[in-house]
Amino acid sequence: MTKHLVSSAVFAGLVAGLCAAVLQLLFVTPLLLEGELFETGARMHFAAGSAPQSDAGGVSLAGQSMRHALTLAMDLVTYTGFALLMVAGFALAARRGHEVTLRGGLVWGLAGFLAVQLAPAVGLPPELPGAMAADLVARQIWWVATAASSVAGLALIAFGGDLVKGLAGAGLILLPQLVGAPHLDTYFGIAPPELSAQFATASLGVAAASWTILGLAAAYFWTRPAQS
Amino acid sequence: MTTVTQTTSRVDTDVAGILLTAFAGLVLVFLAGFAHASVLHDVAHDSRHAIAFPCH
Numbered sequence: 001m002t003k004h005l006v007s008s009a010v011f012a013g014l015v016a017g018l019c020a021a022v023l024q025l026l027f028v029t030p031l032l033l034e035g036e037l038f039e040t041g042a043r044m045h046f047a048a049g050s051a052p053q054s055d056a057g058g059v060s061l062a063g064q065s066m067r068h069a070l071t072l073a074m075d076l077v078t079y080t081g082f083a084l085l086m087v088a089g090f091a092l093a094a095r096r097g098h099e100v101t102l103r104g105g106l107v108w109g110l111a112g113f114l115a116v117q118l119a120p121a122v123g124l125p126p127e128l129p130g131a132m133a134a135d136l137v138a139r140q141i142w143w144v145a146t147a148a149s150s151v152a153g154l155a156l157i158a159f160g161g162d163l164v165k166g167l168a169g170a171g172l173i174l175l176p177q178l179v180g181a182p183h184l185d186t187y188f189g190i191a192p193p194e195l196s197a198q199f200a201t202a203s204l205g206v207a208a209a210s211w212t213i214l215g216l217a218a219a220y221f222w223t224r225p226a227q228s
Numbered sequence: 229m230t231t232v233t234q235t236t237s238r239v240d241t242d243v244a245g246i247l248l249t250a251f252a253g254l255v256l257v258f259l260a261g262f263a264h265a266s267v268l269h270d271v272a273h274d275s276r277h278a279i280a281f282p283c284h
Contacts (some may be wrong), residue, residue: 002245009249024278032277067274074275078260084253091241091249117280126280129273139282140262203280 001091008221009087013080016214020079021072023206025061029068031199032129033059038191039130045192054192079214086112086218089155096159102219109215110208111158115150117207119173123181126203128196132188139182146176 034057037043045054061068086108090100100108120143124133133139149172156169189196260272261281269276269283276283 001241002249005241005245005249006252009253020279024274028278029274032274070271071274071278074260074272075279077256078275078279081253081256081258081260084249084256086253088246088250088253091246095241095243095246121280124280124282127277127283129277129284131284133282133284136264136282136284143282144262203278207279 004222005087005091006084008218008224009083010080011221012087012214012218013083014076015217016083016210017076017079018072019213020206020210021075023209024071024075025068027202028199028206029061029071030057030059031195031202033061034195035128035130035191035199038195039128045190056192056195079210082112082116082211083214083218086214087222090218090222093159098159100219100222102216102223105215105217105219105222106212107215108219109212111154112215113208113211115154115173116147117204117211119150119176120146121200121204122177125196125200128191128199130190131196132184134182134184142176142179142181146181149173149176 037059038045038054043054044050046052089108093100123146124139124143127133153169153172156172157166160166160169259268261276261279263269273283
């Protein structure tokens, strides 16, 4: 049945990755391109000797089709990776007697968003290009540890079956946040705070939608009758 | 009830197959989101920022 595992995940990953790419192009990429104007110095915000305000908007997606095509390709790869992990979770749950249904897929998708996107974003907000931050490897380690710990915590709460395991799960979710993400001890922001905040919320909103679609699509392909 | 036959067939999946599937997922997420090779970084740049992986 490993073939069914992989094929369900690939189909779901393609559906979710495509939706994610379209939503990103609509809601996230314009903000990202605007952030690059501040990263390169084409626009300045609150710079010494200049006006305290800067122009907003005015970026176009046009003329960079190769760049956006690569983003689509990498979204497909990323969401197929997420889908393989989720479907492996379906199979583990099924072995323990918790068969996944289409509606259950909605919960899996939302839980995936909470553990893999929202929990790391609590400590490390989605970054505009040009944002200064602590050492990359340290942030990547914290990000991966937080996602893994949150997945394990949610799984304990969902499948542990008793209060002690539920509390242990909550502890696993809380622990990386108490340890804290690596941060610099100074602020370096060059982009307007409004733009950074809008980027963070748009990025998380698109991730929430994409993970919900991923959960539904993965459950749909997973529960389809096996072809024999 | 088709649900019953489905349940049976899904539970058949062996642990090795599940682990292999999860490992393949981790490899894809690592390549798209975390690998430091500059080609991968450049190709995945916008995707990494939009998905909120630490990028730079």
